[in-house]
Amino acid sequence: xxxxxxxxxxxxxxxxxxxxxxxxxxxxxxxxxxxxxxxxxxxxxxxxxxxxxxxxxxxxxxxxxxxxxxxxxxxxxxxxxxxxxxxxxxxxxxxxxxxxxxxxxxxxxxxxxxxxxxxxxxxxxxxxxxxxxxxxxxxxxxxxxxxxxxxxxxxxxxxxxxxxxxxxxxxxxxxxxxxxxxxxxxxxxxxxxxxxxxxxxxxxxxxxxxxxxxxxxxxxxxxxxxxxxxxxxxxxxxxxxxxxxxxxxxxxxxxxxxxxxxxxxxxxxxxxxxxxxxxxxxxxxxxxxxxxxxxxxxxxxxxxxxxxxxxxxxxxxxxxxxxxxxxxxxxxxxxxxxxxxxxxxxxxxxxxxxxxxxxxxxxxxxxxxxxxxxxxxxxxxxxxxxxxxxxxxxxxxxxxxxxxxxxxxxxxxxxxxxxxxxxxxxxxxxxxxxxxxxxxxxxxx
Amino acid sequence: xxxxxxxxxxxxxxxxxxxxxxxxxxxxxxxxxxxxxxxxxxxxxxxxxxxxxxxxxxxxxxxxxxxxxxxxxxxxxxxxxxxxxxxxxxxxxxxxxxxxxxxxxxxxxxxxxxxxxxxxxxxxxxxxxxxxxxxxxxxxxxxxxxxxxxxxxxxxxxxxxxxxxxxxxxxxxxxxxxxxxxxxxxxxxxxxxxxxxxxxxxxxxxxxxxxxxxxxxxxx
Numbered sequence: 125x126x127x128x129x130x131x132x133x134x135x136x137x138x139x140x141x142x143x144x145x146x147x148x149x150x151x152x153x154x155x156x157x158x159x160x161x162x163x164x165x166x167x168x169x170x171x172x173x174x175x176x177x178x179x180x181x182x183x184x185x186x187x188x189x190x191x192x193x194x195x196x197x198x199x200x201x202x203x204x205x206x207x208x209x210x211x212x213x214x215x216x217x218x219x220x221x222x223x224x225x226x227x228x229x230x231x232x233x234x235x236x237x238x239x240x241x242x243x244x245x246x247x248x249x250x251x252x253x254x255x256x257x258x259x260x261x262x263x264x265x266x267x268x269x270x271x272x273x274x275x276x277x278x279x280x281x282x283x284x285x286x287x288x289x290x291x292x293x294x295x296x297x298x299x300x301x302x303x304x305x306x307x308x309x310x311x312x313x314x315x316x317x318x319x320x321x322x323x324x325x326x327x328x329x330x331x332x333x334x335x336x337x338x339x340x341x342x343x344x345x346x347x348x349x350x351x352x353x354x355x356x357x358x359x360x361x362x363x364x365x366x367x368x369x370x371x372x373x374x375x376x377x378x379x380x381x382x383x384x385x386x387x388x389x390x391x392x393x394x395x396x397x398x399x400x401x402x403x404x405x406x407x408x409x410x411x412x413x414x415x416x417x418x419x420x421x422x423x424x425x426x427x428x429x430x431x432x433x434x435x436x437x438x439x440x441x442x443x444x445x446x447x448x449x450x451x452x453x454x455x456x457x458x459x460x461x462x463x464x465x466x467x468x469x470x471x472x473x474x475x476x477x478x479x480x481x482x483x484x485x486x487x488x489x490x491x492x493x494x495x496x497x498x499x500x501x502x503x504x505x506x507x508x509x510x511x512x513x514x515x516x517x518x519x520x521x522x523x524x525x526x527x528x529x530x531x532x533x534x535x536x537x538x539x540x541x542x543x544x545x546x547x548x549x550x551x552x553x554x555x556x557x558x559x560x561x562x563x564x565x566x567x568x569x
Numbered sequence: 570x571x572x573x574x575x576x577x578x579x580x581x582x583x584x585x586x587x588x589x590x591x592x593x594x595x596x597x598x599x600x601x602x603x604x605x606x607x608x609x610x611x612x613x614x615x616x617x618x619x620x621x622x623x624x625x626x627x628x629x630x631x632x633x634x635x636x637x638x639x640x641x642x643x644x645x646x647x648x649x650x651x652x653x654x655x656x657x658x659x660x661x662x663x664x665x666x667x668x669x670x671x672x673x674x675x676x677x678x679x680x681x682x683x684x685x686x687x688x689x690x691x692x693x694x695x696x697x698x699x700x701x702x703x704x705x706x707x708x709x710x711x712x713x714x715x716x717x718x719x720x721x722x723x724x725x726x727x728x729x730x731x732x733x734x735x736x737x738x739x740x741x742x743x744x745x746x747x748x749x750x751x752x753x754x755x756x757x758x759x760x761x762x763x764x765x766x767x768x769x770x771x772x773x774x775x776x777x778x779x780x781x782x783x784x785x786x787x788x789x
């Protein structure tokens with residue numbers, strides 16, 4: 125490693141691996157290291173199950189009822205891919221799709237008055253849903269048609285709304301939608317975690333609802349996809365892409381020092397050796413003095429031996445508990461997957477409940493979600509800090525990713541990737557830049 | 570047995586469905602034992618003597634026939650990630666056969682075989698088949714690993730054994746064909762032959778960038 129690189133990347137989380145892949149494809153000489161002996165950092169899927177017990181300091185070995193340890197791949201951070209979202213676009217442009225198989229999540233549900241309901245998002249589903257009364261359904265349908273036709277570049281589709289000025293609250297009023305419908309539209313379709321969006325210009329919200337509907341239209345059952353063997357497959361796929369284009373990978377590398385000269389990074393010291401670089405990408409855990417805490421997320425991994433009640437025995441689903449329903453400021457999410465995704469032993473389900481911490485008793489905050497999951501065979505609780513870089517890295521050329529937030533998809537992660545790319549290269553992120561160049565050999569016969 | 574035409578198989582780069590089965594095969598072993606050369610000799614019948622560390626090779630495809638069945642071999646390269654033992658666990662998924670390779674002129678590469686074998690057993694499918702190959706058998710003068718030691722280790726690990734040379738084209742084709750035979754034998758023993766891992770079927774939906782037609786299910 126005693127060499128000079130264009131870019132050194134520390135940490136093999138999804139953000140770091142995607143950036144590493146883009147840099148390598150574009151001819152940069154990349155050295156990618158991780159202090160752990162495995163890929164993925166916080167976005168790893170832990171396997172075998174014994175390692176998960178150790179990680180959470182649960183005494184003793186997993187009971188025999190848990191099956192074979194290596195059949196488990198347990199995500200630490202629950203997320204799904206939006207079928208029409210940016211991560212899918214990145215997978216397609218890079219052809220990392222070659223390395224992965226996906227399944228469509230079976231359903232998306234929303235919590236209302238202690239019960240869960242399937243989220244309606246097409247006109248037909250809305251009309252059939254028991255979430256709304258008849259008149260409400262008509263109004264909601266009109267709203268969905270408006271959103272589907274809305275095009276931010278075509279004023280003829282605005283119908284008197286100014287996308288950059290009119291608040292979303294006003295748009296709801298225009299369609300005369302009631303509080304319950306507003307709740308599930310904002311939280312289960314637009315996937316906002318709080319109600320702050322109501323007073324912001326409506327363009328963003330309408331586009332989020334469009335993303336949801338277009339993602340849903342892809343494969344039917346839900347707008348979400350999940351990779352077989354767990355989310356940890358995603359960073360590994362992008363790591364292979366980077367390696368194919370010459371990226372060097374080293375795991376199990378303790379990082380002793382990030383060497384900075386006159387305020388700018390010049391290299392990284394590991395096991396006494398120094399690798400030099402022009403730019404550095406890393407996750408917050410490698411630069412604790414350069415990041416700040418902006419909040420906390422609680423995540424509870426629950427192992428179940430049954431599908432969640434009232435989900436028609438779905439082998440995978442998402443449940444959103446809108447904040448209003450449980451007197452909170454931010455939503456509670458549940459992501460559930462199962463042995464059908466090669467992440468758990470036969471007949472087992474993994475449900476991960478998560479939310480942004482608002483009080484001193486986070487475990488109490490998440491209780492409404494755990495109530496839906498009972499009986500829970502084993503629980504693994506984590507409370508982690510949300511860390512963001514203190515500066516943009518312009519001077520230091522150290523570009524730090526943000527920790528994964530409480531959202532249940534990868535749109536904010538992709539936003540962070542695009543932003544780091546722009547700060548590193550000075551040019552706007554372009555998906556075309558991710559495309560493999562011609563020297564990639566594959567296929568033929 | 571399920572065939573490609575009735576499965577949902579549809580990887581973009583192999584969109585022609587002119588095959589009955591697809592086998593994913595991995596070549597694994599220490600750096601510079603000749604994995605990529607071996608792959609190129611088999612797939613393209615070419616050989617480049619200069620040592621170039623592997624860059625830019627994902628996998629190559631070769632179709633062969635067995636008992637009137639067309640079998641598409643997708644043979645994957647390590648992308649150089651074997652150098653520091655950082656091959657992703659994702660790489661092993663769905664592989665039905667392995668060529669575990671060492672260099673007969675390099676003791677270290679032979680000593681690493683046990684380790685690679687453990688990796689394969691840990692991360693691959695239970696029924697995956699492995700062949701041990703001692704490459705560079707044209708370099709008899711520099712040999713440090715005798716055929717006998719190679720054979721003994723193969724016996725110990727329960728693998729079949731070949732010595733081969735990508736440079737002189739010795740036993741290359743034979744290695745792949747034997748591996749295919751072993752996989753086929755295992756397949757006919759296996760009861761669950763509709764397993765997508767066997768037919769090479771991609772599970773789940775194929776991701777595309779094409780927009781699905783909007784729902785036209787207005788009911789009023």
